[in-house]
Amino acid sequence: MRNLIILLVVGLAAAEDGASAWLRYAPVPQASNYRSLPLSIVALNTTTSSPVHIAGKELQEGIKGILGKELSIADGTKRGSSSIVVGTIDAYKKTFGDFEEADDLEEDGFFLSTVGQNVRIIGQNQRGALYGAFEYLSRLAQGKFSPVTYVSNPHAPIRWVNEWNNMDGSIERGYAGPSFFFKNGFVVENVTRAAEYARLLASIRVNGIVINNVNANATLLSARNIEGLGRLADAMRPYGVQLGISLNFASPQTFGGLNTFDPLDPSVDAWWTNITNQIYKRVPDMAGYLVKANSEGQPGPLTYNRTLADGANMFARATKPHGGVVMFRAFVYDNHINESNWKNDRANAAVEFFKNLDGRFDDNVVVQIKFGPIDFQVREPPSPLFSTLHNTSTAIELQVTPEYLGQNCHLVYLSPQWKEILEFDLRADDKPSKVKDIISGERFKRPLGGSAGVVNVGTNATWLGSHLAMSNLYSYGRLAWDPSLESEQMLQDWIRLTFGFDRKVIDTITEMSMKSRAAYENYSGNLGIQTLTDILYTHFGPNPASQDGNGWGQWTRADGFSIGMDRTVKNGTGNAGQYPPAVARVFENIETTPDNLLLWFHHVNYTHLLKSGKTVIQHFYDAHYEGAATAQTFVPMWESLKGKIDNQRYSEVLFRQVFQAGHSIVWRDAISRFYNNLSGIPDQAKRVNNYPYxxxxxxxxxxxxxxxxxxxxxxxxxxxxxxxxxxxxxxxxxxxxxxxxxxxxxxxxxxxxxxxxxxxxxxxxxxxxxxxxxxxxxxxxxxxxxxxxxxxxxxxxxxxxxxxxxxxxxxxxxxxxxxxxxxxxxxxxxxxxxx
Structure with missing residues (x-):
């Protein structure tokens, strides 16, 4: 009878606005099956701002919501006969004696055991203990009650998010309302939502957040804003999330009053050391700096004929005494390159700028590399820079906010794309060299490395503007911790935590999400041609002509007869040759290049036959119709869940799925008509320009x-x-x-x-x-x-x-x-x- 009552409560859930995301702590139908719940919680730290204390409170709140039981929190001096103990290795040993698994734990790692009468959640540090508490609650919230004992360690030390927030409160490439970090040029006074966001990040084991735009404003360094940074850091510290900031390279001149920002000028070096000391005085655990330099008009060391390493190391010297990290973006290119030169190629830029600097960066510098050579496109090969830098720590930059992939108005589950990149074997020195093992520091024995996800949450209750888009933030954090996880596994964990246990709900959202990236790729840009959006304006809708005829370098080189970038060494830009030989041979040869990257590496006639037997142009027509047709199916699939999801979230998701279905037809028609007009080759199925209804x-x-x-x-x-x-x-x-x-x-x-x-x-x-x-x-x-x-x-x-x-x-x-x-x-x- 009790199970029936709980099921009814779940089925008639009140409307939700999405603010709780996957931390809803909703009642689980099989709660009565969990008979071994301890009687109390022992948190081995009573300092209210400590992550261990937060872990105890989180356990109390979560268990009350999930299992309907309110547990007291003991003072930590002793363990009862049946307790949930949460704390660090040192605190546990001090209170209870030996801890055999201590040597197995790495920084931020945790040990979880639910075997016997007690639950033990032991972190290598306080942050790890909090992660373990969230892991335990996640298991309970998914009805995973079976006894377990295991150690979980992070794949890489750096697991950051980047938030491209501007000082005026706007967010570049943000689709969920204004900033909750800045307003009217200053850090906000109310930091409550920042703390709530830190809680979400901690639950997926993200340990750092850069709060401002990479196109940084130097006024962030004012005394008032440094004090504001302190408020934000104080709010996020209990969740183990360290604050970082982006810097404008020219700040010593534009803000500090110097007549130069030359990184080798002693006065500039001293200025950065002084301002860094001021920041660390207010934020002693600041994660570090993120720097975008000499790209897209931003200032940098090249202005003074200094190297990018000279610039990065200037910041490294300033932060090193404080334990800070400098994330230096590899997104450096000239946005005025000449398309008429067949050898020019924006995709070559990262390797060209950084290859000769390998080993010249200080140990606390991490080169942050976009996953592909261009700019967060729907399909790109991995950046060859990952396999080029053997003596430099690196991190992968992923975009959780899908700037080119529908801007959270189109359902696009991104984890499958990220997995493809992370699992790609670049074969450096003809040895196994998966991207995931390079960024962890393992492959080239580097001290640092990890992931940076561009998220851009806003004040919208859903955080990202879309309920379903939150699966991307969830899977980003999970992959940053453990890239071996499978996309569908993470997705279904997220669905259970976000929408509950109904089998139809799980199966339907799984099917929609797992089809979504392929559908978007089909109706936007396929065969490796990139996402054929308008690169000159909002990056949202279709405009394939915008790719060419400008200096931005996202070219398709399409004309009346042919299409694609020739990136071969033999005839083209040489980009294929930037990869290690085993991979270069695959991409250099049109016969071995996968069709889904054909137009990335080769320039071919529209009548070129693919491995499928179709011509390139017919594939374009067919794929765009197939992709749009798939998007139409998402609407009735979601409608089939009416009554199984609360009305607010059901209606809000339905609205976006209806929009996507309609906009996918806009995409389908625009791309098909453009290439039909350009090539003059008709669609064999006679669909293009034939609309009888x-x-x-x-x-x-x-x-x-x-x-x-x-x-x-x-x-x-x-x-x-x-x-x-x-x-x-x-x-x-x-x-x-x-x-x-x-x-x-x-x-x-x-x-x-x-x-x-x-x-x-x-x-x-x-x-x-x-x-x-x-x-x-x-x-x-x-x-x-x-x-x-x-x-x-x-x-x-x-x-x-x-x-x-x-x-x-x-x-x-x-x-x-x-x-x-x-x-x-x-x-x-x-x-x-x-x-």
């Missing part, structure tokens, strides 16, 4: 509307849309329905610009079937657009509408602000038809 808005009868040539042309069906004749007028578009009488889903593709909230009314024979407002800027966190383009293009669908042939379709649009109620087309979709 659409009524083009520009062909309707217009009153108060006018036609508008959309740019880029391929982001509008038929290249045209309609807009109201002024930004304050009302327009009407009407047409007689020519489709057979029946029941249809009526989809309207329109453009939702930031800077206005137009209103729409759609009717059949003066019978309104729907109204809506162009207000996605209030509901989606993606970087919006002020133009009619692939970023602002979207779709709304009204299902199950009965129409008769000859009925009058009418759309009335009321412009608002800069948004002229723009419409692209209307689709009449019979049951089962996508469009």
């Amino acid at each position: 659409r009524v083009e808005a520009e062909k309707m009868k217009l009153d108060g509307y006018k036609t508008y040539a959309v740019n880029p042309f391929h982001t509008a069906s038929g290249s045209m849309a309609i807009v109201t004749t002024s930004n304050s007028s009302v327009g009407t578009a009407s047409a007689n329905i020519t489709y057979p009488s029946g029941t249809y889903d009526i989809a309207v593709n329109y453009y939702d610009l930031i800077g206005g909230r137009s209103k729409y009314d759609i009717s059949i024979n003066n019978r309104t079937i729907g109204t809506w407002t162009g207000d996605l800027e209030d509901k989606l966190g993606h970087a919006p657009s002020i133009y009619l383009d692939g970023h602002s293009a979207t779709r709304i669908t009204f299902k199950g509408v009965k129409v008769n042939k000859g009925d009058m379709l009418r759309i009335v649009g009321t412009a608002n602000g800069i948004e002229p109620a723009p419409i692209d087309y209307v689709s009449f979709l019979p049951p089962g038809i996508i469009d």
Whole structure:
């Protein structure tokens, strides 16, 4: 009977806003099966700000929520007959005597034993003890009650997150509201949410956080802000999360009043030492610095013809007495390179800048390397720099906030991509050299290494703007600790903790998530061509033409006959030759290059045959239609969970899945039309530019509307849309329905610009079937657009509408602000038809 009651409580859970993430501590259905729960908690540290004390409180709160039992916390002087003991090795030995597993624990590691009457959670340090407490609670929250005894050690010492927060409170590439670290140029006064975030990070064993943008503002170093950094560090310290900051290399000149920022100038060196000492005086356990230099217009040592190592070591000298680390980004390239030179290649930049500096960095410098040679694309090979630096500590930079992959408005579970990179064997010196073993320091015997995840949480209750996107933050932390974990395993752990135990919920979210990256890759950019988004504007919607004809170097070199970057040594940029010989041979040869990286390494005709037997261009057409079709299935899959997930989270996720389904069609059509127009090669299936279910808005009868040539042309069906004749007028578009009488889903593709909230009314024979407002800027966190383009293009669908042939379709649009109620087309979709 008790199990039945608990199940009913779980099934009728109150609405949730996502703030608790995977730390919901919801009741578990099989709670009564756990009969060996100890009677009390013994926390071997009574200092209220200590991670061990926090661990005791967390255990108390978690067990009360999960198992419905409230345990007292003992003072730690002795263990009762049945206790949960949490503490460090030293504290445990002092209180209880020998601890045999002590030698097995590495820094931050923990020992967990649930065998017998007592539970022992022993950390190598206080942070490890807290990690062990979260591990125990995670097991309980997932109903994993079987007795266990094991040691868990981190794969690498550095497990950081980077938050690209600006001093004004905005977040670069952040899609979940403003910063909770900064506002109006200063560190915020209220640090409560920072502490809550540190708790989330501790639960996935992240131990450091860089709170400000890599494009740093020197005013962070003001006395008021240094005091603010102290407040933030104080708030996060109980969770074992150390604060770090990004630096602007030119700060001695722009902020400090010197006439130079030359890293070899003694006055500059002294200035950085002084400001570093000031910071460490207020934040004695600061993790260290993150530096972006000489890239994308940022200042750096190259300004003075000094090396990047000269610059990094200047900061290393300042931080070393305090135990600080300098994370020096390898993201260094010239964003004005000349595309007309066939040998030029942005992908070569990292190795070219850093290879001759190997061994010249101080021991507390870690070169932070983006996982691929370009910039967080949907598919890239691992950066060859990982296998180039044998005498330098390195860390991998991953992007949890998917800047180029849908900006949390598209479901893209990223762990499978990260796993591909981490498990890739680069065969340095023809020996096993997996990326995961390089960044840990193990492969080349380096003292430091690890992971940096660009997360960019905001004030939105969901942290990332999307409930499902939190699986990426969860899996990032888990992989940083243990990269051997499987993507599906981590995902299902996260689902149980976030949404509960219902088998259908677990299976459905698993299927959606595990299909999501392949679907996005298919309808955005495949065969290694990168994500064909607009690289010049918001990085959200499609614009393949933006890749070429500029100095940013994310080129496709597409013309009327061929496509792809020739990165071979024989004929191209030589990028393939930056890899160790065993890997270079694979990428140099078009026959051995995997098809999913073909266009990354080779320039081929559109008619080049893939290993599948398809031509490149036909693969493009087919993949884009297949990817969009998969995105459509996510909507009914999620709808099948109605009643199994609380209404708030169900509705909010459904809204985003409907958006993704519509936007995937925008992507599909834009890319297919662009390459169809460029190549002149038709789609064998006759889908591209053939849309029998659409009524083009520009062909309707217009009153108060006018036609508008959309740019880029391929982001509008038929290249045209309609807009109201002024930004304050009302327009009407009407047409007689020519489709057979029946029941249809009526989809309207329109453009939702930031800077206005137009209103729409759609009717059949003066019978309104729907109204809506162009207000996605209030509901989606993606970087919006002020133009009619692939970023602002979207779709709304009204299902199950009965129409008769000859009925009058009418759309009335009321412009608002800069948004002229723009419409692209209307689709009449019979049951089962996508469009």
